[in-house]
Amino acid sequence: MASATDSRYGQKESSDQNFDYMFKILIIGNSSVGKTSFLFRYADDSFTPAFVSTVGIDFKVKTIYRNDKRIKLQIWDTAGQERYRTITTAYYRGAMGFILMYDITNEESFNAVQDWSTQIKTYSWDNAQVLLVGNKCDMEDERVVSSERGRQLADHLGFEFFEASAKDNINVKQTFERLVDVICEKMSESLDTADPAVTGAKQGPQLTDQQAPPHQDCAC
Amino acid sequence: MTQEINLNSLKELEREVILQVLYRDREVQNVEEERIRKLKTHLQHLRWKGAKSTSQEHREQSCARCQRVLGVLLNRGAVCRGCSHRVCAECRVFLRKTRAWKCTVCFEDRNVKIKSGQWFFEERAKKFPMEGNHETAGAKLLQSYQKLSKISVVPPTPPPHSENQCERAFGYKLSSPDILKSLHQEDPKHSPGPVLEQEDSPSSPAARPLFSEGLRHESLISINSTSTEMGNFDNTNVTGEIEFALRYCFRTHSLEITIKACRSLAYGEERKRKCNPYVKIYLLPDRSSQGKRKTRVQKNTVDPTFQETLKYQVDPGQLAARQLQVSVWHLGALTRRVFLGEVLVPLATWDFGDSATQAFWYPLQPKAEKCEDSRSVNNGELDIRAKLVLPSGPRPDQEAGEGTEDQPSLDGQLCLVVLGARNLPVRSDGTLNSFVKGCLTLPDQHKLRLKSPVLKKQACPQWKHSFVFNGVTTSQLKQSSLELTVWDQAIFGMNDRLLGGARLGSKEEPAGGTDSCSPLKLQWQKVLSSPNLWTDMTLILH
Numbered sequence: 037m038a039s040a041t042d043s044r045y046g047q048k049e050s051s052d053q054n055f056d057y058m059f060k061i062l063i064i065g066n067s068s069v070g071k072t073s074f075l076f077r078y079a080d081d082s083f084t085p086a087f088v089s090t091v092g093i094d095f096k097v098k099t100i101y102r103n104d105k106r107i108k109l110q111i112w113d114t115a116g117q118e119r120y121r122t123i124t125t126a127y128y129r130g131a132m133g134f135i136l137m138y139d140i141t142n143e144e145s146f147n148a149v150q151d152w153s154t155q156i157k158t159y160s161w162d163n164a165q166v167l168l169v170g171n172k173c174d175m176e177d178e179r180v181v182s183s184e185r186g187r188q189l190a191d192h193l194g195f196e197f198f199e200a201s202a203k204d205n206i207n208v209k210q211t212f213e214r215l216v217d218v219i220c221e222k223m224s225e226s227l228d229t230a231d232p233a234v235t236g237a238k239q240g241p242q243l244t245d246q247q248a249p250p251h252q253d254c255a256c
Numbered sequence: 257m258t259q260e261i262n263l264n265s266l267k268e269l270e271r272e273v274i275l276q277v278l279y280r281d282r283e284v285q286n287v288e289e290e291r292i293r294k295l296k297t298h299l300q301h302l303r304w305k306g307a308k309s310t311s312q313e314h315r316e317q318s319c320a321r322c323q324r325v326l327g328v329l330l331n332r333g334a335v336c337r338g339c340s341h342r343v344c345a346e347c348r349v350f351l352r353k354t355r356a357w358k359c360t361v362c363f364e365d366r367n368v369k370i371k372s373g374q375w376f377f378e379e380r381a382k383k384f385p386m387e388g389n390h391e392t393a394g395a396k397l398l399q400s401y402q403k404l405s406k407i408s409v410v411p412p413t414p415p416p417h418s419e420n421q422c423e424r425a426f427g428y429k430l431s432s433p434d435i436l437k438s439l440h441q442e443d444p445k446h447s448p449g450p451v452l453e454q455e456d457s458p459s460s461p462a463a464r465p466l467f468s469e470g471l472r473h474e475s476l477i478s479i480n481s482t483s484t485e486m487g488n489f490d491n492t493n494v495t496g497e498i499e500f501a502l503r504y505c506f507r508t509h510s511l512e513i514t515i516k517a518c519r520s521l522a523y524g525e526e527r528k529r530k531c532n533p534y535v536k537i538y539l540l541p542d543r544s545s546q547g548k549r550k551t552r553v554q555k556n557t558v559d560p561t562f563q564e565t566l567k568y569q570v571d572p573g574q575l576a577a578r579q580l581q582v583s584v585w586h587l588g589a590l591t592r593r594v595f596l597g598e599v600l601v602p603l604a605t606w607d608f609g610d611s612a613t614q615a616f617w618y619p620l621q622p623k624a625e626k627c628e629d630s631r632s633v634n635n636g637e638l639d640i641r642a643k644l645v646l647p648s649g650p651r652p653d654q655e656a657g658e659g660t661e662d663q664p665s666l667d668g669q670l671c672l673v674v675l676g677a678r679n680l681p682v683r684s685d686g687t688l689n690s691f692v693k694g695c696l697t698l699p700d701q702h703k704l705r706l707k708s709p710v711l712k713k714q715a716c717p718q719w720k721h722s723f724v725f726n727g728v729t730t731s732q733l734k735q736s737s738l739e740l741t742v743w744d745q746a747i748f749g750m751n752d753r754l755l756g757g758a759r760l761g762s763k764e765e766p767a768g769g770t771d772s773c774s775p776l777k778l779q780w781q782k783v784l785s786s787p788n789l790w791t792d793m794t795l796i797l798h
């Protein structure tokens with residue numbers, strides 16, 4: 037959908053060097069849970085109800101302002117279909133964080149979360165940050181997976197949890213921003229433990245104040 | 257998708273779609289690499305600033321960053337816990353909300369780690385130690401795709417009109433999962449196969465004829481470097497850093513380069529994940545084999561430790577004109593060499609007053625652009641004096657063209673006196689064992705060659721040697737070309753080193769820079785048009 041305009045958008049964004057760092061994020065989950073819609077809502081603030089299966093992989097670039105830093109996000113959207121598994125798993129290694137998505141109206145997609153989590157453990161780095169997202173929370177009438185079950189599973193797997201709706205734009209931005217924050221935390225941690233000069237100091241120089249109120253008016 | 261045919265045609269389209277994504281990704285990666293390169297360069301300059309601007313006496317305590325003298329009681333400085341150097345209060349950066357601090361360089365080092373994503377690669381390396389730093393899945397995909405499709409650089413192609421066309425265009429029929437097979441290094445079955453970009457290296461500069469297409473600096477100097485510059489520069493994936501220290505002893509005139517280690521090097525053979533790195537250095541502009549120093553080869557590692565000290569004898573006055581070139585190479589099977597990156601350190605701005613040997617990490621860079629600097633094309637000047645001697649009495653030119661062998665006395669003589677040369681690219685000890693070769697190429701491609709004696713141990717040799725080319729006529733000379741080259745004689749049967757050359761005569765192509773040659777051209781015409789008169793000329797050596 038709208039691929040011509042998308043690539044132009046990506047071009048403009050991608051040639052911009054004016055940012056502090058770049059994070060790579062991967063969205064995974066069963067087919068048709070709404071990964072592409074979720075990304076389009078976040079990157080373009082658009083939504084199309086028509087379902088178009090993603091071919092292999094795709095990505096979008098978005099630069100956000102967070103914790104006084106300009107962070108360029110390269111967000112990879114993956115095909116949920118099994119036949120693309122070889123190509124999609126190849127991208128796990130380059131990702132710093134994951135959005136693992138299921139559809140609250142689809143029991144099967146929820147049951148597959150455990151398998152997706154195993155995939156992450158297998159193919160990604162050890163400190164991969166994962167957010168579990170139950171999408172389509174606007175479709176309350178067709179809900180089959182309760183919020184409580186989602187939360188329990190997230191706790192069990194050690195992930196943070198959001199219910200969201202790409203259609204109604206609920207918790208989309210919050211999901212990405214939270215993921216950026218936890219990656220930042222992991223970054224500080226990784227640098228400070230490797231670093232005798234600041235052992236004892238819990239937080240790094242740039243990445244403190246994580247809990248600052250989100251910039252509602254930021255340009256993203 | 258229910259029918260086999262539909263599935264196939266879809267896969268062709270799928271591949272197109274995926275390729276588009278891969279190209280877009282590559283653009284993003286290019287921007288990112290450029291940004292990271294800038295970051296690292298900035299850090300490197302910051303490190304050098306501390307190392308080079310010192311002018312303090314050795315015994316005086318000074319700040320390792322700004323070189324300010326530290327006091328005995330007041331402003332004594334403190335030791336940075338990152339690098340263990342003593343720095344003054346100005347050169348500390350306090351970490352927010354803590355009393356911990358770092359010196360400016362260590363702080364910037366941390367910054368670069370954050371901004372370049374290095375922290376992530378280091379973390380990831382704990383689980384996947386074999387993973388190259390910046391190589392992305394997309395880059396691997398593209399590479400494997402390009403190999404399979406036999407198209408070296410595939411621009412994004414429009415979607416095919418029919419399946420048949422598409423098949424022809426790509427040479428192979430592939431389904432998209434096939435493209436991806438080589439991604440899985442876990443599966444050794446897919447790993448063999450030639451490394452795509454390394455087979456058709458266009459840069460074997462020595463193969464280029466000497467003066468074929470204008471005067472090419474790079475081709476000239478490479479001729480003598482015995483196989484050393486012949487390696488493969490196409491390995492665009494230069495990664496990693498090298499740690500070394502520089503020391504110069506003013507008493508013994510010895511320059512010591514201690515090569516400590518490298519880390520996160522690119523694989524010399526990416527497919528086989530092989531890397532046998534070694535380090536080679538030159539004190540540019542001297543690229544002779546005498547000026548080469550190498551470390552031992554380390555086997556099967558991208559993080560080699562060398563701990564070897566390489567030495568030069570260099571006069572202090574020579575240092576300013578020198579540039580230290582430190583390059584890392586992979587030694588492959590059949591002594592094939594693959595370039596892994598280099599660092600250039602201009603010694604003119606390096607301060608050796610600080611006798612403490614301090615090692616730094618330098619990010620490796622791809623091969624610098626050829627002819628990066630117009631000054632470097634000038635390899636010195638050669639002074640000559642030329643005269644055309646014609647027998648008394650005019651002769652018809654047409655006759656003279658024939659029978660030159662039999663009646664040389666009846667024809668003209670081109671007399672040259674090679675006076676001397678200046679500003680030659682001398683050896684590290686500031687001298688040369690130089691000689692001049694002259695080659696007159698007649699219109700029939702017959703070549704007359706002459707050579708001067710060798711003048712030993714001189715930087716500005718004054719040969720004052722005469723070359724006499726017999727049996728030539730004015731009309732012949734007008735279509736002839738004269739090449740003069742200056743050489744440094746090698747010891748022990750190694751190849752002599754070409755220092756530079758210049759050409760006079762007909763074959764001056766516009767590409768060779770007509771503007772700069774014009775005065776020379778006029779002088780040469782003067783020699784030919786006014787026989788029996790000496791003309792003095794200064795040739796710029798390239």
